[in-house]
Every structure is written in structure tokens, then in C-alpha cells.
Amino acid sequence: MRCLFFCFALLLLVSCTTRPVSPSKASRRAIDTIYQSRIISFQPQLDSMCAHLEDSIFRVASDSILKERTEEMIELVK
Numbered sequence: 001m002r003c004l005f006f007c008f009a010l011l012l013l014v015s016c017t018t019r020p021v022s023p024s025k026a027s028r029r030a031i032d033t034i035y036q037s038r039i040i041s042f043q044p045q046l047d048s049m050c051a052h053l054e055d056s057i058f059r060v061a062s063d064s065i066l067k068e069r070t071e072e073m074i075e076l077v078k
Helices: 001-013 025-077
Strands: none
Touching: none
């Protein structure tokens, strides 16, 4: 068991590289495809979260604005 662990650790150390790695055209295309598919799969969840937050934030913001305007009108009437 220890031998397997040391072999695995040695393999990890040997596989490290210091040279800079730049993505190729094919890898960039693959990355873009994976990213697009993930975004498309998350889109319904993001839309529902945005709708929920928009409703709650709009209600709080409109209440706050209404309160400020009412206070301003009371100050003007005094």
C-alpha cells in the first residue's frame, strides 16, 4: 500500500511542468463549447433566481422611494 502511495506521489511530482502552456485552437473551441453548454443548462435556474430577486428588490425599492417622496411632501406642506 505504501509503495502504491509513493509511486503515485512520484508520478504527480514528475508530471509537474514549469513551461507556460498556451491553449490551442482546438482546445479553445472545446472550452467554448463546454462553457456554452453549461450556461445553457443553468439558464432556467438563473432566470428564475433573477425573477425572484427582481420582484423582491422592486417591491423594496418602490416602497423606499414612495416613503421618501411622502416625507418630502410632508416637509413641503409644513
